[in-house]
Amino acid sequence: MIHLVTGGSGSGKSAFAESCILDFGPAQRIYIATMYPFDEESHRKIARHREMRKSKAFDTIECFTGLEQVDIPGGANVLLECMSNLVANEMYQEAGAHEETVAAVMRGVRHVAESAGNLVIVSNEIFSDGVEYDAETRRYQEYLGKINCEIARVADRVSEVVYGIVVEAKEIG
């Protein structure tokens, strides 16, 4: 199944997503890390996330762009974290898909979901703020918004995490 986990900043999305993977049972756990370590703050964030999942037996695969090239062992339970970084990488990194970001990311999601037993995707709510952004940032919102909607459409479950409280948006079965 595909499970989309979204929410605001600092809301406990990762902790919830990790617990969902553990609930799937003892099959191999893969963590697809999308944050590109470009400064001290991102190194700190990465270290914090590593610490959180240290005892949870994840194998980590780094994927900054090109999710459709990532091969997952059949039946593994996969946590992809997070979509907002992957989309920014695809848009702005040299190896990225640029204007083709939405299609490339969705191909990647389908590719991973095909071999994974379960796929949990962490995304981010970046759409509600009374700020006028520049055209480039608007485009980022547009791409990530489209991707969130497309994943939610094919997902079996969509959850919004609000300060650690899980608000279910979609549940099938």
Next chain:
Amino acid sequence: MKLFIGGACQGKRVYAETVTGITEWIDGNVCEYDEIYSCKAMTHFHMYVRRCMEEKKDVSELAEHIIERNPDVVLVANEIGYGVVPVEAFERNYRETFGRICTKLAAYSSEVHRVVCGLGTVIKHD
């Protein structure tokens, strides 16, 4: 503890008054810092946290201290952190830190209400 969250200008305080019966509030914009530990109820809790951070006070255990010293407090706060990640380091730190504080408080709270257009949804009730 009870938490009322939602966007700005959504009628959170008025809604919280009808739910709790509380009419006396202190305002996180202007209160003394220690009032968080003695008040019955605070509005603009996000501004209280922001002021603490602007004055470089240590807020890493603020949630734990509130839980310990004022466990029945009612807090009204804007739900922030739903916009594009800000360029300024302070703003990024503020929204994430505020989220972590609220996550700890929500875990402890007996009730959490989310208010949109003056209407509340109970997202947690023990």
